[in-house]
Amino acid sequence: MTKEKIAILVDSGTDTPQEVVDSAPIFMVPLRIIFSDKELLDRLEVSSDNIFPLLKEELPKTSLPNGEMITKVFDDIKEQGFTHVIIITISSGLSGTFNALRVLSEDYDGLTFHGIDTKNIGIAAGFSVILAADLVQQGKSFEEVIAGVEACLPKTKVFFNVDTLEYLQRGGRIGLVASLLGSALKLKPIISCNDDGIYYTVAKIRGLNKSFDKTIQIIEGLVKGHNHFNLAVAHADAMENAIKMKQRLKDTFPKVENIYFGPISPALSVHTGPNTLGVAVQILD
Numbered sequence: 001m002t003k004e005k006i007a008i009l010v011d012s013g014t015d016t017p018q019e020v021v022d023s024a025p026i027f028m029v030p031l032r033i034i035f036s037d038k039e040l041l042d043r044l045e046v047s048s049d050n051i052f053p054l055l056k057e058e059l060p061k062t063s064l065p066n067g068e069m070i071t072k073v074f075d076d077i078k079e080q081g082f083t084h085v086i087i088i089t090i091s092s093g094l095s096g097t098f099n100a101l102r103v104l105s106e107d108y109d110g111l112t113f114h115g116i117d118t119k120n121i122g123i124a125a126g127f128s129v130i131l132a133a134d135l136v137q138q139g140k141s142f143e144e145v146i147a148g149v150e151a152c153l154p155k156t157k158v159f160f161n162v163d164t165l166e167y168l169q170r171g172g173r174i175g176l177v178a179s180l181l182g183s184a185l186k187l188k189p190i191i192s193c194n195d196d197g198i199y200y201t202v203a204k205i206r207g208l209n210k211s212f213d214k215t216i217q218i219i220e221g222l223v224k225g226h227n228h229f230n231l232a233v234a235h236a237d238a239m240e241n242a243i244k245m246k247q248r249l250k251d252t253f254p255k256v257e258n259i260y261f262g263p264i265s266p267a268l269s270v271h272t273g274p275n276t277l278g279v280a281v282q283i284l285d
Helices: 018-023 051-057 066-080 097-106 122-137 141-154 167-168 175-180 208-223 239-252 266-272
Strands: 004-013 025-031 032-036 039-041 061-063 086-088 112-117 156-161 187-193 197-204 229-236 259-263 278-281
Touching: 004 066, 004 097, 004 112, 004 122, 018 025, 018 122, 018 156, 025 066, 032 259, 032 266, 061 239, 061 266, 066 097, 086 097, 086 141, 097 112, 112 141, 122 141, 122 156, 122 259, 122 278, 141 156, 156 208, 167 208, 167 266, 187 208, 197 208, 208 239, 208 278, 229 266, 239 259, 239 278
Parallel strands: 004 025, 004 086, 086 112, 229 259
Antiparallel strands: 032 039, 032 061, 156 187, 156 278, 187 197, 229 278
């Protein structure tokens, strides 16, 4: 049997930390951010820092990577001698990327593909990428990597604190959170993805600090009795709160293996708006 050479293909909305991308066989297709007069490739042509001034002028649409670009990445992977590809994307309930990659991979010769729909968003989807990279680097087989990542999906969650629901509503990504619209301005909902990978409200809290307290309380409930877990903090234009949250997680969960930290990708930031903080948990045991 020839040795499998496994690549991991992700979309930019998985918010996979750059240090992980750099150290593993990870290839990325960017989501697209479409303004009336220009189109920007997520993470490649626009960064988390410079998306927000653009949003003041116009709220763009976001779209899945185009077919040409996806095929070009498939070609790159094949040219570099990989034989197998694990596709890991943000939730098919929130984006057409998973299906686009799946359909194009079915007609592509010379590589063996398997798609994993994380039913998650941002760094919570990125956790699956980090785990896959780790398993590939341990020398696990294609089937073992897939089984390991899929077993962890139900134990991986993200909780977003958004400053306003306006962006989710205008972007059409409001999902099951819609019932909160028009309620008191001080309401700071905590939003997660349900089993179908669609946004829903976990809690409705008055005030941002209380919202952060509640997020920590939810995570305490999830990790109780577990010894192996990772946490992550991701933010959109909320660096100060993100740093404070990372410190709180360190203090509250001394057993945590890693706390990843980074920006929410520009394409996701378009939908969450500025001052968004996400906290994710991945239970490994």
